[in-house]
Amino acid sequence: MLSIFDRGAPPPAPAPFNLAHHVLTSGAPEPDKIALAILDLSRAERWSYARLEQAVRGTATGLLDAGLAPGDRVLMRLGNDVSFPIAYLGAIAAGLVPVPTSALLTEGETARILSDLAPRAILRAEGVACPTTDIPTFSSADMTRWRDLPPAAYHMGDPDRLAYIVYTSGTSGAPRAVCHAHRAIWARRMMIDGWYGLGPSDRLLHAGAFNWTFTLGTGLMDPWTMGATALIPAPGVRHDQLALLMKRHEATIFAAAPGVYRNLLKSTLPPMPKLRHGLSAGEKLSPAIRSRWTEATGTEIHEAYGMSECSTFISQAPDAPSPPETLGRPQPGRRVAILGPDGPVPRGEPGEIAVHQSDPGMMLRYHDQPEETAQRFRDGWFLTGDRGIMGDGDTITYLGRGDDMMNAGGVRVSPIEVESALSRFPGITEIGATDIEVKDGVRVIAAFYTGPEPLDPEALARFAEAHLARYKQPRLYIHLDTLPKNPNGKLLRRDLARHYRPPSS
Structure with a gap:
């Protein structure tokens, strides 16, 4: 039996389509329901769905009034606050192409992105590194003012058109600009049951900063798509305070990188009676951390594997238990294989983890790198560079990188x-x-x-x-x-x- 998981493809994204429209309307919550709460130990800043959508569509108006047009690229140099997701969705709502970047990048690293992408505008918060440039630059004050402008209509169109660009490290040493279509958000529906177990009544607390793509997707976009409530710690909240926030704000799901779980477990955790399970991604979760968390909280951690080019597509899930030493199983609707030089290898043999290029979450291309794009695909499969083994139960065990990343x-x-x-x-x-x-x-x-x-x-x-x-x-x-x-x-x-x-x- 060959190492292929292929249990049927999901339905295609509807057309016309807009990623921001899908995120803010598909869950159909009550307008006054809390979409986002930003938490510290003394207070919570709350955003209803109505207020959030107004801010997003007002931002879209502000960007269009500034002379930008659908298809224009907008570089985001923003910090760890709510401006980040509002600007991101506002740009997409207007048909622009946001390029979210880490606030930690230096001026030199940002200059290389400017040269590479030639954006039409920059959204920049005070204190975030960015070289002097003639490109129109808008401040935090501008973005705050835009939120109250009359809402723009969503720019609807082909779900395969470019929606956003994110940067990831390349094996050549030069970061690669990964171009994603609007349909990428549609593909994330496969994570809802295949990893999260997320429903409209959930309150998902993500430990990451607003301006991290893991937070942007798992912590914000996906809960909003389901009409759930996203909980994000305010800047300055320490890891050892997260458990108390989960208890006070009745978090039902917790998402974090393995290092956050490690830091949380350095202290005695309070009871968190509403918590059903945790989610982990970004790097392999230590078995010791997993077992200590279960012992301390009585809940499981469900791990996921993916990458910037296709997000997560292999995971453990609440209703699909898998051995903890494995990455889990391909999510329903994915097509995944373990490849050798001549194609899929027999089950139980090592090879390279690959996901089919037809996956609706698959990137469009690397920006301006046709040769590098072509090198990552072989016979219809996207090559991840990671090695693994597929067992008879469709579980995949991670064997490490095939390169030096x-x-x-x-x-x-x-x-x-x-x-x-x-x-x-x-x-x-x-x-x-x-x-x-x-x-x-x-x-x-x-x-x-x-x-x-x-x-x-x-x-x-x-x-x-x-x-x-x-x-x-x-x-x-x-x-x-x-x-x-x-x-x-x-x-x-x-x-x-x-x-x-x-x-x-």
Whole structure:
């Protein structure tokens, strides 16, 4: 039996279609129902569905009144507040193409995006890095004012047309701009039962910041699509305060990266009687964290696997238990395979995890990179670069990356990008970067370098801070006499980790 999961495709997205319209109207909640609550220990800022839709459609009017037209790209340089999802949906409602980016990117990293995409406008919050440019730039004050403008009509059209662009690290070292269609939100319906177990009465608390794509999708767009309530911690809320917020605000589902669960479990958790289960994605969940969470809360954590090009498509689910050491099963409606050089391998044999290019959540392309786009597809399958095994029960076990990509707190980072930035530091002859496990379930980026003598780690850290977003910066700098290489002189990044010696050894 071959390693293929194919149980039928979902119905196509209706036409005409608009992603923002689908998010804000498909759940059909009461206008006064709370769509969003932003929580801290002393208060909650609440947004009803009516207020949220007014802000989104008012923002669409503001963008159009500023001279933008459907199809124009809009770069988002915004912080961790409600402006982020409102601007994102407002742009899409108007038929524009938002490009959400991490607020942690440096000015230099942002300049490369400007050169790559040539956006027609920039939405920028105070204090978020962005180079000086002649591109029209709108402030937080502008965006706040737009919310009360007369609502624009949703720009309806072909569900296959471009809706938004997100950036992901590329194996070449240059971040890739992933272009997604409006239909991508339609495909996320397969996660509702295949991962979340989400319904209109749920209150989903996501631990991430507004300006993280994991939060944007799982924490906001999907609950709103179902007419549920999204709960987001306010800036400054610590991980050890999240459990109390879940209890006070009766969260029924909790979503977070594995590192957040790890931090929560450092303290004694209060009873959370309304909580049904947790969700985890971004990096592999440690079995120890999973078992400790279940022991502490009496609930399970359901894990999911995916990537920027297709979001999540393999997951565990409340009504579809799978062995905890596996990623879970392909979600109903997905077509997934484990591939070898000649196509799908027999069940039980390792290969590369692939999802079919017909998936409605599949990206349209990498922006302006036709060759790289073509390289990721083979015989109708999108190649993830991750290796796995499919068992007889359709469960998939993760075997790790097939390349050298690193995982920094749930975000994939190219080692070449880190190496290129740090190679300019005086005193470094050669450098190699990889992620290493420093304790159970904790991985950090480490830079291994050669040079005449060991360098000051603090000086290296300051240099990295000036040239790389925080999540790309190494946490360890290790001097070696030589870097491991193959007979042809190619760096063996996977061998770097064996040169790490924990402080206690």
